[in-house]
Amino acid sequence: MLWSAANHGPSDMSALALAWRRLSENAWFKTAIRPPAYLSLAFLTLGGFAAGVIFWGGFNTALEATNTEKFCTSCHEMQANVFEELKGTIHFTNRSGVRATCPDCHVPHQWTNKIARKMQASNEVWGHLFGSIDTREKFLNLRRHMAEREWARLKANDSLECRNCHSSQSMDLSKQNPRAAAAHEKSLFTGDKTCIDCHKGIAHRLPNMSGVPGWQ
């Protein structure tokens, strides 16, 4: 019964077919699907290549521009809180002058993961616009929450951002003091623990650590 009801005339064509007909009557669409009459194949291929360079290059440039410490600290929230705290630590000031910037630790280097993290970070833009942490008090209230997210992220990727620079293969235990060497031998090289398990709060100050494993 339903079958016959749906099939008894041209006025009852499905919504998809109707949409297609409307689209194919559109002048812009007609031009878009018609083979080019005036432009040469060389123009279209080379032009397409050039346009690709411009658009993809532009996208990448914009992506990299948001991946700098200058961009991160252009927001008051980052500048006044976490960046100030970073300044005193070994990842900012040290004897050889090599240093880590914000994205070195907080944005994955690999492309897919980087894009995934960037999409998550759009949530932080929202936070900025609505002032989620625009005072020191608000920041401190949310610090444990934000820290836990970073710990979980680093735990899940086996401290990938640490290991981008600190390779366990290149780690010379004989150059470390005995205490550090013993700890790395016991926990790091056995795969028992990952960097963030022990090295929390090395670049920023810590939230209230009550209940965090390994902390009093």
Add this chain to the structure above:
Amino acid sequence: MRGLLPAALLGLLLFVRAPLAQQTADAPRLTGPTPFTKETPAPPMQRQVTDDVRRRRNYPDQPPLIPHAIEGYATDLNANKCLSCHTRKFTEQSQAPMISVTHFQDREGNTLGGVSPRRYVCLACHVTQTAAAPLVPNTFTDMDALVGREPRAK
């Protein structure tokens, strides 16, 4: 500049002859440089002793010294990095000496379940050492040495 410095030192020597005689050249003077507007370069920072070898206490009540690096260790309301190794429940995995039982007592001597708040700020008593030469000579004598020097009574 190089010519001025000995002259300034000589002047200084004549002016404060008596106290200076007991001090080394580096000893801090309460009066500051002369003239007081002169800026003096800070002495270089000394390296910390970080060899993990426990130091003998000079007297029984001396808080033990810290023989390792503590740079960046948090000791505040939120976190205490020292206790991550030295508190009772973590000493097995860290093999670090446990904070002494006195740290579990309040000022009346009542035993508490955890670290007493007045003992929480480790660096108030326990400090690292550097290889710096003392600014003023130290005449401290170990009690054992003092006792050993005394003639024995018959």
